[in-house]
Amino acid sequence: MGTWIVGLIVLALAGAALRSIWKDKKAGKTCGSCSGCSGSCCDCKPRK
Amino acid sequence: MSVRIALAGNPNSGKTTLFNALTGSNQFVGNWPGVTVEKKEGKLKGYPDVTVMDLPGIYSLSPYTLEEVVARNYLLGEHPDVILNIVDGTNLERNLYLTTQLMELGIPVVMAVNMLDIVEKNGDQIYIDKLSEQLGCKAIQISALKGKGIKEAADLAVRAVSQKQAVVHKFDKKVEEALSDIESALGNEIPEDQKRFFAIKLFERDDKIAGQMKKVPDVESIIAKVEESMDDDSESIITNERYVYISSVIGKCLKKAKRGELSLSDKIDQIVTNRFLALPIFAIVMWIVYYISVTSVGTIATDWTNDVLFGEIIPPAIENVLVSVGCAEWLQGLILDGIVGGVGAVLGFVPQMLVLFLFLAFLESCGYMARIAFIMDRIFRKFGLSGKSFIPMLIGTGCGVPGVMASRTIENDRDRKMTIMTTTFVPCGAKLPIIALIAGALFGGASWVAPSAYFVGIGAIICSGIILKKTKMFAGDPAPFVMELPAYHMPTVGNVLRSMWERGWSFIKKAGTIILLSAIVLWFLQGYGFGPDGFGAVELEDSILAAIGNTFAWVFTPLGWTQGGEGWKMAVAAVTGLIAKENVVTTFGILFGFAEVAEDGVEIWGNLAGCMTAAAGYSFLVFNLLCAPCFAAMGAIKREMNNAKWFWFAIGYQCGLAYCVSLIIYQIGTLLSGGQVNILGLIVAALMIAAFIWLLLRPNRDDGKLRVNMKGMAGA
Structure with a gap:
């Protein structure tokens, strides 16, 4: 039983991590570390 | 009724600071020109119908640079309801040039004369009502940094929406x-x-x-x-007329307290940007920054995090909980060795990074970083790059992605491409754990290792500049570098702490997402494989990861990563670093079982030291510093290059350079340290050094031809 509960918690954690990466990617945030971000990576658009 | 306010002004006039204050946003603010390269949007606080648009800093509406194109296209195409023109009050004359152009767009303009605090400190006086009358627009004095007059400026802008903008300035008949x-x-x-x-x-x-x-x-x-x-060309006629008009306005509206006297900033610059002192001062500043953040203060905090938090507190606590709920052993292994070992190995470096980010934020905010670009221009120019290339590298110290994107401020296409290729040579925040790990594990925490990584990056950029500029693809004189040096000012505590936290938080967030998933995958790959009884749990040496690592570990043999037959671990770490550079440390954390031995820091690093000599360790460090960056940064390179061939050339060049330099470091390092020398490796290293010297010193045959091209480009 303990294994199932802990396993589900780990799965939920991994799912949340995947969701966060997917959300960032969808929002155009390719940069996981936006330190020093000049704004461009919050609104990543291909160079025209 | 919805209202759109466009913030327009010269670079480094405080637009983003004002934007953050008006909208409550958290956009990055830097005390150097060119921080904003794309427009940003936010809602005015207290006015849900009012949208504020922060445009990149521009000197004019003539589209010479990409920022000017972005700003002009927005103003003409989108036609905002009102322009809030931010003007640097300490440099009225130059800032008003853009103002005169904005007034001609047919959009109501409200002028916010910023840096009121510095104007007052200098004893200068701006007659704001007269200025408003002379220019034909509403004007107000503000201090975006101190939050003075911001609300009034926003109210003025909202009220100006329905008004028609009159053009007061008239040219010659x-x-x-x-x-x-x-x-x-x-x-x-x-x-x-x-x-x-x-x-x-x-x-x-x-x-x-x-x-x-x-x-x-x-x-x-x-x-x-x-x-x-x-008797003049049309563009010069317009420019001259504008400046004559501006001079007449300034004469009536500005009273300078110390005409011709040097300001405090000028006096500091006489020392800091001095021809002979500038570089040694820069080296000392960087050494102090890295010494405090990586070697002394940062290390104390990191040691505590590694040894106590992720050694004595978290793993035993989690283990107790897992045992008490009757969790299966394999799942305990996944959590303790995989997740806690892998993610903990990265999180352990957070204190060091926070200290480093605190210093970098201070240097940026006070205005010293802008001076570094100026200092580096003198050096970069000799090697075919301009100081403008240093701004992306500066931003790249935090993260390579915005660093690569900041290269958009470089007008010359060849200079821009070269900057994109070399920006990620400067150690980004994610590479700091690798530097700290190698410094601690193989060099006893020597204080020179961390700053040396920084200088290896700059050295690689300079050498690349010399070598590549002699090729047909990049030849030509670097574009002239004109950059306004902002006045020094004491940064606000809030600004510095916010900048530090933003960078630190993104690092922590990455540990909880990409690194966590990588740790789970790595744990599985290192614990499972095909054994005598088929697929299942196996010893590390028989795992899938070992099999994968061993297939390409031989590639890194000349770099010295095969000591003790554990070369595949280094190879795997370097490859997982392509997902995110923090993964290098995570991989070691899992492969060397950091979670199990975390009670003793020396023991942790001892495992690593046992399979690498100091020369091999430094070669490993340099390889990871110079080779292709993480996937996110590679994506940014691909986007900015906008060409698959150029992208692959950039990645190939980075990996090739990293390999050659690391090989030379290992082979020569082993010879100098009296280690076991491999004659063949030594010969290859000697040949590489000779090739490097030849590439650096060979005459520049394309020089003359390129100047013609440059003229052609300028004319185009």
């Missing part, structure tokens, strides 16, 4: 007549209130304005007539 003729020739396609702007741009022969028009009238004869009578 002959010019006005010509503009009037051009306006008549424009027809109905251009809105009435934008006709004057289009007429001026056509008069200046701005070829890019044609792109905004369906039909371009032939006005050459009108222009030629004015040029002949005024």
Whole structure:
């Protein structure tokens, strides 16, 4: 039983991590570390 | 009614600071020009219907740079309801040049004269009512940094929406007549209130304005007539007239307390940017920053995090919980060895990074980083790059992605491509754990290792500049570097702490997402494989990861990563670093079982030291610093290059350079340290050194031809 509960918690954690990466990617945030971000990576658009 | 306010002004006039104050946003603010390269949008606090647009800093509406194109296209195409023109009060004359152009767009303009605090400190006086009257727009004095006059400026802008912008400034009679003729020739396609702007741009022969028009009238004869009578080219006529007008406005509206005297910033610059002292001061500053953050203060905090938090507190606590709930052993292994070992190995470096980010934020905010670009220009220019290339590298110290994107401020395409290729050589925040790990594990925490990584990055950029500039692809003189040095000021505590936290938080967030998933995958790959009884749990040496690592570990043999038969671990770590550079440390954390031995820091690093010599360790460090960056940064390179061939050339060059330099470091390092020398490796290293020297010193055959090209480019 303990294994199932802990396993589900780990799965939920991994799912949340995947969701966060997917959300960032969808929002155009390719940069996981936006330190020093000049704004461009919050609104990543291909160079025209 | 929805209202759109556009913030426009010169670079480093405080637009983003004002934008953050108006909207409550958290956009990055830097005390150097060119921080904002794309427009940003936010809602005005307390006004849900009012949108504020932060435009990149521009000196004029002539589209010479990408930022100017972005700003001009927005103002002409989107036609915001009002322009809030931010003007640096300490440098009125230069800032008003843009103002005179903004007034011609047919959009209401409200002027916010910023840096009131510095103006007052200097004892200068700006007669704001007179300025407003002279320019024909509402004007207000503000201090975006201190939050003075911000609300009033926003209210003024909202109220100005329905007003019509009058053009007070008139050019010479002959010019006005010509503009009037051009306006008549424009027809109905251009809105009435934008006709004057289009007429001026056509008069200046701005070829890019044609792109905004369906039909371009032939006005050459009108222009030629004015040029002949005024004996100057049309663009210079307009520029001169603007400056004459600005001088008359300044004469009436500004009283300088210390005319001609050196300001405190000027006095500091006499030392900090001195021809002989600048570089040693820069080296000392960087050494102090890295010494405190990586070697002394940062290490104390990191040791505590590694040894106590992730050694004595978290793993035993989690283990107790897992045992008490009867969790299976394999799942305990996943959590303790995989997740806690892997993610903990990265999180252990957070204190060091926070200290480093605190210093970098201070240096950026106070204005010293802008001086470094100026100092580096003198050096970079000799090697074919301009100081403008240093700004992306500076931003790249935090993260390579915005660093690569900041290369957009470079006008010359070849300089820009070279900057994109070399920006990620400067250690980003994610590489700091690798530096700290190697410094601690193989060099006893020596204080020179961390700053040396920084200088290896700069050295690689300089050498790349020399080598690549001698090729046909990159040849040519670097573009001239003109950069305004902002006045030094004491940064606010809030600004510095916010900048530090933003960088630190993104690092922590990455540990909880990409690193966590990588740790789970790595744990599985290192614990499972095909054993005598088929697929299942196996010893590390028989795991899938070992099999994968062993297939390409031989590639790194000349780099010395095969000590003790554990070379595949280094190879795997370097490859997982391509997902995210923090993964290098995570991989070691899992492969060397950091979670199990975390009670003793020496023991943790001892495992690593047991399979690498100091020379091999430094070669490993340099390889990871210079080789292709993480996937996110590679994506940014691909986007900015906008060409698959250039992208692969950049990645190939980075990996090739990293391999050659690491090989030389290992082979020569082993020889000098009296280790076991491999003759063949030594010969290859000697040949590589000879090739490097030849590439660095060979004559530049394309030099003359390129100058012609450069002229052609300038004319285009």
